[in-house]
Amino acid sequence: MGPLCIADGEHAVVLQPSKPTSLLATLLIHSGRVISADYLLHKVWDTEPPATARAALQSCVLRLRRLFAKCRIAHDTIESVPGGYRMRMDARTLDLTRFRELVRSAELATDHATETRLLRQALSLWQGPPLSNVSSQTLHRDEVPRLTEERLSALERLCDIELEQDRCRHALTEVWEAACQHPERERFSEQLIEALYRTGRQTEALVEFEAVRERLKEQFGVDPGAPLQRLHLAILRGENVNAPPTPCFVARLSPLSSPRAPKRSLSPPHLAAEPRHRAFPFCARQFIPARPVRA
Template structure:
């Protein structure tokens, strides 16, 4: 049994999706899956299903959703390893193998990538992690307000993993292959300045310094017009380095293992230069 919340909420058995009921019932399951093997208060489930105020029958409705989910899971999964929904005092718990949940596997793969000192392995692990995403988490069960409450940290983790993947691929000398993807990301996330920095570096290494400086100018203009901000100090340093044709921007001789020593890629949050 495979649980998926990184996109539309699904449960697959033998590769085929099973019927999980209506939207509210799938949201209840998604909340349990985001914190497997941990108690989720019934009151919290009620608040998430009816953020504008619950009906008087809300608790009974949620309990009915949980009962149907328990029946569905037990019918499709072999015992004794079947995931179970159990009542524990003021709440409910989904007991299952975390490895059966795409969120858990995503985080595990990202952590393995961060521990890897091999550039190609790092990229492979990050690609595997990001391929688990089939769209916005909880895409078909939650309003944007509820999705933001439940998935804000998860969305940020995805963007951070994308940044790490591009940083690792640039160290491998794949700048020419990344320009189109980075151009799209800069358009989609115009205030995520790391994407702009990576695109500038990729263009510069591809012999397109003028275009790299245009990316900076457009980013600066949009930041000023829409947020009243200047580019970050890191992005400004990237512009100055390009203007000076700084040797530190050149690809390192052994990019496959130079994971933490390339100052031109040290703009990624949490990675020091040198």
């Protein structure tokens, strides 16, 4: 995803930071659910809302509906319900929903090739830091970390598959930037060091371990975790660290999966079709409401 924008075919409108933009972001993140006016006020105003906030909220909704009309988006995409509002979106029109369905489909895949393809499709929807043009600090505090975790978990799994399938050079290209940008996630550093070692770059792997150890000590005051230390020792000994293949039918729960609800199989062909009108709550490409617009 990336900046919040509305796309109509090849044309995308990146929204400016404003209260309507914060409102739209909140509704998109909770697409399909009724969101109370009190909750929206808290997210949009950050601090204690003024006495006129409820009227201002209605004005924000009106402004969004006018914007939708210019983009030929159905007027009832933002649905007024008793006590609040609901955004009507699905995987055809909202990148966040599409991303999550692709990840769920990847979890249900029975072979690594399909899982890899679906994860790559899901990750390709991300175009930068989420909600980068949204001014609400409450959303950045409460929602952005969760959204970022979803992307990083999918990327971790993709790199695990590459290592399991002995595609270490592919893993290097995937994980190098992630390890630098997210030093707090030792799994990325572990994947990077393993990929370096298994591609014959033992010295670079050891140098990277030392860099990770110094960074963790300086930034977080901790030593590398046990898995990373075991990998370091194995490299020093020149041992074979090839990851054992993971059975295709191992169950994996994403942050969005519910242990109570049965997973619903989603057909990749159903997800492949791109609609004409899309909306993305943080993607420098696209984002839009639930119902496709008919020309």
